[in-house]
Amino acid sequence: MDKYIIEGGYPIKGMLTLSGNKNAALPCIAATTLADEPVILRNIPAIEDVLVMFDVLRNLGASVEEIDAHSWRIDPRSISRYEVPEELARKVRASILFAGPLTARFGKAVLPPPGGDTIGRRRIDTHILALQELGARIAIEATLNFSAVKLVGAPVFLDEASVTGTENAIMAAVLAEGTTTLTNAACEPHVQDLCAMLIQMGAEIEGVGSNRLVIHGKKSLHGVEFAISSDYMELGSFIGLAAVTGGDLRIEGVRTEDLPPLKVGFSKLGVTWDLKGNVLRPNTAAALRVVPDIGGQIPKIDDAPWPGFPADLTSIMTVVATQAEGVALIHEKMFESRMFFVDKLISMGARIVLCDPHRAVVYGPSKLVGNVMVSPDVRAGMAMVIAALCAEGTSTIHNVYQIERGYENLSARLSAVGAHIRKEQED
Numbered sequence: 294m295d296k297y298i299i300e301g302g303y304p305i306k307g308m309l310t311l312s313g314n315k316n317a318a319l320p321c322i323a324a325t326t327l328a329d330e331p332v333i334l335r336n337i338p339a340i341e342d343v344l345v346m347f348d349v350l351r352n353l354g355a356s357v358e359e360i361d362a363h364s365w366r367i368d369p370r371s372i373s374r375y376e377v378p379e380e381l382a383r384k385v386r387a388s389i390l391f392a393g394p395l396t397a398r399f400g401k402a403v404l405p406p407p408g409g410d411t412i413g414r415r416r417i418d419t420h421i422l423a424l425q426e427l428g429a430r431i432a433i434e435a436t437l438n439f440s441a442v443k444l445v446g447a448p449v450f451l452d453e454a455s456v457t458g459t460e461n462a463i464m465a466a467v468l469a470e471g472t473t474t475l476t477n478a479a480c481e482p483h484v485q486d487l488c489a490m491l492i493q494m495g496a497e498i499e500g501v502g503s504n505r506l507v508i509h510g511k512k513s514l515h516g517v518e519f520a521i522s523s524d525y526m527e528l529g530s531f532i533g534l535a536a537v538t539g540g541d542l543r544i545e546g547v548r549t550e551d552l553p554p555l556k557v558g559f560s561k562l563g564v565t566w567d568l569k570g571n572v573l574r575p576n577t578a579a580a581l582r583v584v585p586d587i588g589g590q591i592p593k594i595d596d597a598p599w600p601g602f603p604a605d606l607t608s609i610m611t612v613v614a615t616q617a618e619g620v621a622l623i624h625e626k627m628f629e630s631r632m633f634f635v636d637k638l639i640s641m642g643a644r645i646v647l648c649d650p651h652r653a654v655v656y657g658p659s660k661l662v663g664n665v666m667v668s669p670d671v672r673a674g675m676a677m678v679i680a681a682l683c684a685e686g687t688s689t690i691h692n693v694y695q696i697e698r699g700y701e702n703l704s705a706r707l708s709a710v711g712a713h714i715r716k717e718q719e720d
Contacts, residue, residue, distance in 0.1 A: 296691045297704060300713035301663060301684035304540030307710035308572075309531050311546035312338040312701045313363065313521035317486035319387035320460040321521060322346040324487060325367040326355070326394045327464060328494060330516030335364045337521060341698045345385045352378055353395075376403035376436075383407075385698075386457075392420060392439050393461035396429050397468040402439040419458030423449050427465050427473065446471030446510050454479045454504065454598040460487055466508040467496040475506040481599040482525060482551060490519040525551035526605050527700065528573070529559075530675050533609040534707075535575035536564045537616045537683040542710060547573045558602040558610055560584065561592045562617045581658070583619025591654075595624035604628065608676035611635060614655035615643040616683060623653045634673035637666045641684055663688040671699035678703070682712055691719070 313336035323346065325332040337343055339362055347357045347365065353375065356368040375395050382388040382405040395402035407417070421431050424439060426449045432438040446469045451458060459479040464487075466473035478484070480502055488501040494517045497509040523546040532555070535542035547568065559565075563582040566575045586592045594614075596604035607625040614621045615638060625631050629650040639645050641664045644656040663686030668674030674696035681688035690696075693716065697703060704716040 294691070294719040295693050295716050296689055296719055297678065297681075297693050298715050298717060299663070299678065299681040299688045299690065301661070301682050301686060301688065303538070303682070303711055303713050305535055305538045305542045305682070305707075305710050305712060306540040308543045308545055309706060309710055311523040311527050311544065314483050314486065314524040314526075315340060315342060315699050316456070316481070316526070317483035317521045318343055319346055319385075320390050320457070320464070320483065320487045321490050321519065322350065322367070323387070323390035323394055324464055324490060325350070326353070326369045326372060326391065327398055327468060327491070327514045328369055328516050329513050330370070331366055331368040332516050333360070333364065333366050333518040335518070335520040336523075337363050337365055338524065338701045339363065340701050341694065342385045342387060345381055346387060349377055349381050349388060349391065352381065372399070375399055375401045377405065379405040389417060389420060390457055390460060390464070392437065393424060393463070393465035396424060396439040396441050397444055397465045400441055404437045404439075405435075406437070419451055419453055419455040420461045423451060423458060423462035424465055427462070427469050429465070444469035446473040446508070448474045449476070451475065451477045453477070456481055456484060459484055463487065463491070463498070463506065463508065466510060467491055467498070467514065468512075469510040471510055473508045473510065475508065476504070478504050478506050479598055480504050482522060486522050490517060493517045493519060523548055525555070526603065526672075529555050529603065529606040530609050530679070530700070532559060532564065532566065532573070532575050533613045534679050534682065535577055536562070536581060536613050537679060539577045540711060541577070542575060544573045545571060547571050554600050554602050555606070558594050558606065559613075561594055562610070562613050562621065564613065581613070581617035583614070583617050583621050583657070585619070591620050591622055593622045593624055596627055604631075605672045607631065608634065608672040609679065611645070611653060611655060612638065612676045612680045615645070615657050615659045615661065615680070617657045619657065621655050623655060625651050631670070631673065634669055634676065637664065637677060638680055640664050641680060660685065662686050665689045665691075667691045668693060668695040670695055675700060678707075678714070682707075682714070
């Protein structure tokens with residue numbers, strides 16, 4: 294296990310280039326099992342979750358070859374097993390994404406309950422109900438056992454706009470017989486990436502980018518060379534980093550279509566930016582100030598399915614709010630344990646009232662001081678890194694494995710733009 298040692302108070306200056314979208318890479322890796330030819334994936338982030346997903350593919354029998362640091366060639370034609378090992382499933386929640394494609398292509402899939410972040414209950418009912426609607430049989434024992442002689446298209450109303458549930462349903466439907474209509478589907482950029490890849494493989498999907506998808510099943514899908522889009526979660530994280538540390542940070546690889554939801558949230562804390570081409574430059578000259586709602590009311594930053602403000606950035610926004618003059622309410626509606634990390638910010642000097650598992654009132658600005666922390670999940674861990682970089686003194690963050698599951702080569706990249714951060718092995 295490794296830890297970060299961070300000395301705060303140094304401005305961030307220079308260029309950071311966005312990695313590929315982690316949340317797009319994981320379903321696209323699972324989708325390679327649908328092809329009857331090799332697939333090449335590009336702009337894949339070099340992170341732990343990706344490596345675990347490739348290990349799952351190898352265990353299933355697929356050939357996985359690294360072309361370069363961010364490009365991989367997967368040949369699924371040698372797949373001969375359909376069970377995801379428990380030790381790999383425990384490491385990454387995205388292992389559940391193999392249920393749809395394996396069942397669609399091979400008629401069976403066996404998966405242990407998925408692991409991943411500890412941010413509260415994360416139900417898998419949507420996955421199961423959607424695949425059942427398409428004709429799959431599911432036996433729930435110590436493992437989840439999916440089977441189907443044939444999947445048949447059907448109208449499917451998802452009981453919640455689950456991202457991975459939508460992705461599993463899409464991957465099952467593209468090889469189902471007939472037409473599937475998915476309603477209340479998630480439409481995040483990573484879902485759109487998956488759809489774009491499948492369409493290039495020969496799938497027929499209508500309504501991409503909306504919450505209603507019409508999928509006309511095909512008998513087979515061919516290989517493809519596909520590049521993952523940039524990670525807007527990294528973008529939001531780096532905007533938050535620049536906002537609280539000052540300096541002159543530029544962020545390269547930005548897609549304009551990802552910005553409107555981020556602007557809604559960040560603007561409430563007085564964070565603005567300039568955009569030239571695909572390079573975004575946060576404005577850090579002026580002090581952060583909470584912008585009250587009309588009538589002088591305390592503003593609320595809350596998350597919602599796309600195109601709402603991303604749930605994964607609420608942890609980052611909580612840190613930014615500690616450095617903004619005024620009062621803001623952070624309302625994380627989707628996961629009941631994600632806000633529990635604020636006790637670490639409070640121990641650093643933040644003035645935060647945790648109202649309940651979903652809501653925190655933040656009073657700023659607060660002078661933060663270094664502390665010893667343990668990362669509970671990817672996004673809270675990144676929020677701790679940002680807090681440590683704007684704090685006075687030295688912080689130690691343990692369990693950085695959790696952070697590096699979602700952020701590629703983080704300590705080296707931040708060091709290159711002026712952060713005083715180093716990675717050390719635990720004693």
